[in-house]
Amino acid sequence: MTGIENWIEKLKKAEKTCLLQDGRRKIHYTFPDKTELAEEYNVQTGELLIRKWRKKSTLGATLPWEFEVGQAMENPIQGSETCDIRENSNNPIFTRQDTISSFQWRIRNMFYSSDNYFVELDEQQRSLIVKTKNKKYYKKFTIPDMERIGMGLNSKSLSYSHANNTLIITYMKPSEFINMEKLISAELSKTKASKDGDVECNPS
Numbered sequence: 001m002t003g004i005e006n007w008i009e010k011l012k013k014a015e016k017t018c019l020l021q022d023g024r025r026k027i028h029y030t031f032p033d034k035t036e037l038a039e040e041y042n043v044q045t046g047e048l049l050i051r052k053w054r055k056k057s058t059l060g061a062t063l064p065w066e067f068e069v070g071q072a073m074e075n076p077i078q079g080s081e082t083c084d085i086r087e088n089s090n091n092p093i094f095t096r097q098d099t100i101s102s103f104q105w106r107i108r109n110m111f112y113s114s115d116n117y118f119v120e121l122d123e124q125q126r127s128l129i130v131k132t133k134n135k136k137y138y139k140k141f142t143i144p145d146m147e148r149i150g151m152g153l154n155s156k157s158l159s160y161s162h163a164n165n166t167l168i169i170t171y172m173k174p175s176e177f178i179n180m181e182k183l184i185s186a187e188l189s190k191t192k193a194s195k196d197g198d199v200e201c202n203p204s
Helices: 003-013 144-148 175-188
Strands: 015-021 024-030 036-042 048-054 066-069 093-096 102-108 117-122 127-132 138-142 158-163 166-172
Antiparallel strands (some): 024 036, 036 048, 048 066, 158 166
16 A cells, blocks of 8 residues: 555544634544644635644643644734743744645745755755755755655755745645545545534535
């Protein structure tokens, strides 16, 4: 069985609930080991907006959600007395937000000129590397989606651009991966919404 087949089978066996709310299709998975996966899709476009994971600790306690795609809603600090120390608002902010055809990351607050950036692919370690000529920024990260199915990376699929103080990194999804997502969408069509009436949660 291939990595893609293993992943699809794992999703099939998980407990699933589906909710249509505020223009989003929200899917919640619970796996046999009690690990939870929550995803949110744009109903109109089918684009993945949020993917987050929650696991159990070794003692069985529920750990906080970890975002893989999208980010948590920020809680604004009310009043100056709430917190004396705040994160510098000019620090680089790294987030992932995919499209239908690509994995995509945005690093905001990158104020250097566009020729200052290097974006490379380490095919052996299946990771992407972002760094600057002036050695002010370095980040190494993977594509968990590709890791889960054991699929390697190809430097020809990688590109990046810089505009409005934001570095945008794009990795085009392989055709095999896109086909897998279509198969998963077909499987999700069998899951009905748990709220807002008896509405079948058909993928776009």
